[in-house]
Amino acid sequence: GDSVTQMEGPVTLSEEAFLTINCTYTATGYPSLFWYVQYPGEGLQLLLKATKADDKGSNKGFEATYRKETTSFHLEKGSVQVSDSAVYFCALSIGSGGSNYKLTFGKGTLLTVNP
Amino acid sequence: NAGVTQTPKFQVLKTGQSMTLQCAQDMNHNSMYWYRQDPGMGLRLIYYSASEGTTDKGEVPNGYNVSRLNKREFSLRLESAAPSQTSVYFCASRLSLASPLHFGNGTRLTVT
Numbered sequence: 001g002d003s004v005t006q007m008e009g010p011v012t013l014s015e016e017a018f019l020t021i022n023c024t025y026t027a028t029g030y031p032s033l034f035w036y037v038q039y040p041g042e043g044l045q046l047l048l049k050a051t052k053a054d055d056k057g058s059n060k061g062f063e064a065t066y067r068k069e070t071t072s073f074h075l076e077k078g079s080v081q082v083s084d085s086a087v088y089f090c091a092l093s094i095g096s097g098g099s100n101y102k103l104t105f106g107k108g109t110l111l112t113v114n115p
Numbered sequence: 116n117a118g119v120t121q122t123p124k125f126q127v128l129k130t131g132q133s134m135t136l137q138c139a140q141d142m143n144h145n146s147m148y149w150y151r152q153d154p155g156m157g158l159r160l161i162y163y164s165a166s167e168g169t170t171d172k173g174e175v176p177n178g179y180n181v182s183r184l185n186k187r188e189f190s191l192r193l194e195s196a197a198p199s200q201t202s203v204y205f206c207a208s209r210l211s212l213a214s215p216l217h218f219g220n221g222t223r224l225t226v227t
Binding site: 032036041042043044046047049051058089093094102103105106107108 | 212218
């Protein structure tokens with residue numbers, strides 16, 4: 001079945017450090033890929049997405065590139081801020097009907113950024 | 116612009132009690148979802164509704180029932196709560212298969 005594997009946390013960084021959170025996937029078709037972020041006490045919010053190979057999603061200084069050859073969608077940010085402290089989830093979705101209405105999520109990576 | 120609204124925000128139940136978690140979205144989305152979030156387990160899909168009038172089981176449906184009351188509303192019912200159902204429950208919706216999910220802020224449920 002479809003699955004998402006992301007690096008286990010927690011990840012602790014100092015402000016202005018470089019961030020990478022690894023995400024790899026297994027899918028039978030051609031998925032759309034997403035990164036969601038969850039701030040304390042809130043629901044998940046979409047951070048960025050990519051719908052086909054070589055697409056780069058970006059938002060708020062975060063980027064991720066859809067790499068079909070390595071089945072990866074790693075999240076990066078050049079300079080993190082304290083306000084980026086949150087849990088980050090990688091997810092995939094495969095189009096067309098039936099059970100493909102489901103999204104598959106990774107287990108989440110807790111990021112803490114210290115001043 | 117409310118998005119996805121879940122009620123209640125917090126609930127404490129005793130084992131064996133029943134309750135219904137409510138979810139409503141005002142974005143005219145077709146599909147709706149119920150997830151539970153547990154430490155170290157990430158998000159697990161309980162039930163989903165691909166469109167009004169249909170519901171299907173997700174990964175962990177046992178102990179739950181759902182109703183897609185209309186296009187806006189999708190409720191989750193626990194008929195006889197168990198401590199294993201202590202969790203944070205999230206409702207989500209999306210317009211189409213290529214669209215991202217929009218989440219509510221969650222219901223924190225404790226079963227004693």
